[in-house]
Amino acid sequence: MNPSSTSNSKPLRKFVIRGLLFLAPVALVVLPLEFLFYRSGESWTAHKVIAHQQKYPDAVYSRVLFSQQFNRFKTVGIQTFRPEILTVGSSRVLKFRKEMFAPMEDRFFNAGSIAQRIGDVLALADQIQTGAVPRPRLLILGLDPWWLGDDANPDDTWLTGEQMEEAALSFAGHVEAARTLIRKPELFSALIRGREATPAYGLSAMGVHASLYGSGFRVDGSKLAEKDLLDYIRDPVFKDRETPPIVQRIRERTQQFKPKQGINPEALDRLIDALKGLQQSGTEVMVFQPPFSTACHEALAEAEDLAEWWRAYREDVPARLEAAGIPCMTILKSEQLGLDDRYMLDGFHPSEVWVARLMERMIDRAGSDSVLAAVDRARLEALSRAEGVIPVSFNPPQIPGESARLSGKTAP
DSSP, rough: OOOOHHHHHHHHHHHHHHHHHHHHHHHHHHHHHHHHHHEEEEEETTHHHHHHHHHHHTOOOOOOOSSOHHHHHHHHHHHHHSSSEEEEGGGGGGGOOOOGGOOOGGEEEEEESSSSSHHHHHHHHHHHHHHOOOSSHHHHHHHOOOGBBOOOOOOSSSGGGGGGOGGGGGGHHHHHHHHHHHTTHHHHHHHOOOBBOOOOTBEEEEEEEHHHHHHHOOOOOOOOHHHHHHHHSOOSSSOOOOSSSSSHHHHHGGGGSSHHHHHHHHHHOOOOOHHHHHTEEEEEEEEEEEEOOHHHHHHHHHHGGHHHHIIIIIHHHHHHHHTTTTOOEEEGGGGGGGGGGGBBBBSSOOOOOHHHHHHHHHHSSSSSGGGGGGSOHHHHHHHHHTTOOOTTTTSOOOOTHHHHHHTOOOOO
């Protein structure tokens, strides 16, 4: 052996050993943390989550330490399930459930939350046209008013580019998850417990948020929100459960309700062109405008700097869509369905019972050649009228003492 090579290797070995000793404390922290991230489902990729739900359909998914990435999760869901019936929109469409489409339950997927702005709807329509995502036979679009405000940018979307990259596979995503844990140490106990059952229904939970609150996506893409259901069971009245409440946002002109002079004509034109293109390519399209609570309607009526925008959304937008041959359901108040505000989860999220009643109206509106014509109307009606149904749930969780108090209070 060459003596010089032996002498040269000694400093290298010392450097490596010192490096390992330096990194050992870091590894002692990072490796157990990464194990907990994975065991709890927090760091599962969208593909792994959906594969798990295919095997265990009762599992629900929602994470909090890593980015929720609704854009990626719902896109992977569409690509995996290849649904014939697709619901698209913001979180306000998340209560459409596969049970409403019997006997076509397995052909439905809820892509609610995939769209946060008008550009997302346009991008998804383009992806359907190009084959990047499978073409549905029926697309039900929940159209939010702020998507069409005069400040809307039709080219802004999170369905392309870097925002579609899997956060659970990025170094930055793991660093941010650790930071979130430092800021919210109360989440650590849930992380340690792993994939516990949801609090009310006892469903398999993937992700800390699902484990803590029973809030998460079902296998069909719809949203379970146990916390809201339990709150209603304990106090069966309408509450604006969003933070901050929707009516407060309107009154203070914050978030979705910043002052607007009207709608963006380019955004509406491009939306109509995109939806007509889908129709011409073989996809049936039905649009609906999601509801607001009574207090929100009153606040909007008093908002002078939102008046023209709100009027145009209620009147001009449906008229333009209908003139283009695109059905638009304008049911902005619960009373139009014979219901009241108890059927709203908050100021602008309808419950699944509310949505089931809307579905009945959609079937009435659809023609005999519509995909909706094949829905079992009797089974749909039974969902919202069966014994034990409460305004916010078809099958509320059984809470000793509380559920008995609600017995018999079925939907009208």
